[in-house]
Amino acid sequence: MSARKTSKGSFEDSLNRLEKIVESLERGQVPLDDALNLYEEGIQLSKACAEKLKAAEMRIKKLAKNTGGQFELQDLE
Amino acid sequence: MLGPERKILSVTEITRKIRIYLEETFPQVWIQGEISNCRRHTSGHLYFTLKDETAQISALMWQSNLETLLFAPEDGMKVIVRGAITVYPPKGNYQIDVDKMQPVGIGELQLAFEKLKQKLAAEGLFDPRRRKPIPVYPENIGIITSESGAALHDMKSVLERRFPSIGVVVLPVRVQGPGAAQEIAQAIVDMNRYGRVDVIIVGRGGGSLEDLWAFNEEIVARAIHASRIPVVSAVGHEIDFTISDFVADLRAPTPSAAAELVVRDRAELLETLRNMSYTMKQTLTDRVNGYFERVKSLVESYSFNRPKDYLREFAQTLDEFERSLQLKFHHFVELTFQKQLNFSQRLESVNPRGVLKRGYTMVRHKGTVVTSSKKLEVGERAVIEFHDGEVPTRVER
Numbered sequence: 001m002s003a004r005k006t007s008k009g010s011f012e013d014s015l016n017r018l019e020k021i022v023e024s025l026e027r028g029q030v031p032l033d034d035a036l037n038l039y040e041e042g043i044q045l046s047k048a049c050a051e052k053l054k055a056a057e058m059r060i061k062k063l064a065k066n067t068g069g070q071f072e073l074q075d076l077e
Numbered sequence: 078m079l080g081p082e083r084k085i086l087s088v089t090e091i092t093r094k095i096r097i098y099l100e101e102t103f104p105q106v107w108i109q110g111e112i113s114n115c116r117r118h119t120s121g122h123l124y125f126t127l128k129d130e131t132a133q134i135s136a137l138m139w140q141s142n143l144e145t146l147l148f149a150p151e152d153g154m155k156v157i158v159r160g161a162i163t164v165y166p167p168k169g170n171y172q173i174d175v176d177k178m179q180p181v182g183i184g185e186l187q188l189a190f191e192k193l194k195q196k197l198a199a200e201g202l203f204d205p206r207r208r209k210p211i212p213v214y215p216e217n218i219g220i221i222t223s224e225s226g227a228a229l230h231d232m233k234s235v236l237e238r239r240f241p242s243i244g245v246v247v248l249p250v251r252v253q254g255p256g257a258a259q260e261i262a263q264a265i266v267d268m269n270r271y272g273r274v275d276v277i278i279v280g281r282g283g284g285s286l287e288d289l290w291a292f293n294e295e296i297v298a299r300a301i302h303a304s305r306i307p308v309v310s311a312v313g314h315e316i317d318f319t320i321s322d323f324v325a326d327l328r329a330p331t332p333s334a335a336a337e338l339v340v341r342d343r344a345e346l347l348e349t350l351r352n353m354s355y356t357m358k359q360t361l362t363d364r365v366n367g368y369f370e371r372v373k374s375l376v377e378s379y380s381f382n383r384p385k386d387y388l389r390e391f392a393q394t395l396d397e398f399e400r401s402l403q404l405k406f407h408h409f410v411e412l413t414f415q416k417q418l419n420f421s422q423r424l425e426s427v428n429p430r431g432v433l434k435r436g437y438t439m440v441r442h443k444g445t446v447v448t449s450s451k452k453l454e455v456g457e458r459a460v461i462e463f464h465d466g467e468v469p470t471r472v473e474r
């Protein structure tokens with residue numbers, strides 16, 4: 001089974017975290033050192049998210065059950 | 078002439094009698110006819126005439142009943158209505174008070190649809206509060222539809238255009254004909270078991286009511302309701318409503334619309350990301366600039382500059398000191414020079430040659446100064462030295 005683990009964790013969490021960082025930077029109440037750390041983290045997240053979005057090719061597969069009753073992904077004609 | 082046994086009724090009395098008679102005789106009738114003269118009163122109630130080739134009957138439908146309809150009645154539409162015959166005394170006419178209406182030709186399926194809809198509604202399957210939220214940024218989408226249908230093609234192209242980085246898992250099923258409902262229901266169960274999708278789109282393209290029927294079956298409705306993963310129902314066209322639509326977490330008017338609803342536009346998202354990066358950079362830059370300004374104004378403040386003032390004063394003192402030192406040095410040199418000068422003059426005054434200038438001479442014999450007349454013999458040579466030269470001489474006596 002080659003499907004990568006879905007998501008709940010990754011993109012949406014990253015984006016939510018990024019939104020929080022932007023908010024707290026905008027509010028400007030964190031100490032400067034923390035703000036710099038937040039900024040670093042935010043830029044990393046933003047880059048990671050953009051990378052994910054830029055993955056060019058849509059992965060489309062067909063879900064099938066093999067003889068053992070296990071799921072497997074097959075190419076779609 | 079009227080007979081003496083005649084009984085005279087008022088208009089109200091006869092109308093009442095007719096009314097009771099009609100209402101008791103026709104408490105519920107089904108009538109088929111064509112709608113005409115259809116008008117919706119501001120109260121929301123619908124007034125119309127039901128007619129066929131040779132007769133007509135007034136009809137009205139209360140708003141509360143009207144709301145249950147899945148279509149809008151209009152002139153020329155052939156319908157079957159259910160209702161009670163009543164009389165409207167002020168006008169003296171009879172009419173049918175309609176509580177059900179269905180377009181002619183749908184008949185049985187529609188009735189089954191209505192029955193199931195009522196049953197599931199009563200169980201709370203359509204309760205909006207039970208709907209699961211559709212994830213805002215799904216990364217993997219499950220699609221349950223026919224592998225060869227237009228719906229899959231449409232969804233694929235929308236997803237590819239809007240969000241090519243999406244993962245799609247298709248579970249092909251038959252979407253019409255006997256057994257289709259069972260396949261769809263099983264696919265929903267399987268997709269949940271597989272689990273690696275964030276949202277499921279279940280649907281098909283447009284077709285007749287019979288074609289869409291699988292999505293009106295109870296087994297599908299129950300599977301959608303039981304799905305742990307949010308389900309978007311996308312069956313037929315905008316005008317088609319199915320039981321699946323009511324029970325799903327989200328109803329999409331068409332399969333393409335479902336794809337649009339499920340993924341956000343990637344270009345928009347990238348723009349959002351860019352904006353966020355910009356905001357972060359800007360707020361931080363502003364902040365650092367703010368600090369910089371503060372430091373600058375502190376550096377320029379009076380108290381911070383006191384030490385500098387001291388320093389300047391000290392430098393000035395130093396300059397002055399240096400200047401006076403220089404003066405003193407010059408003075409010293411001059412003084413020394415002056416002393417030297419005096420000393421030379423005094424030295425000069427004791428110089429024996431100085432005496433010569435005053436008219437004295439010196440006599441030297443064999444390199445030494447002759448200081449006595451007895452030191453020279455007659456005939457010896459000597460030198461007389463003047464202040465400006467010498468004269469050789471010889472002692473004669």
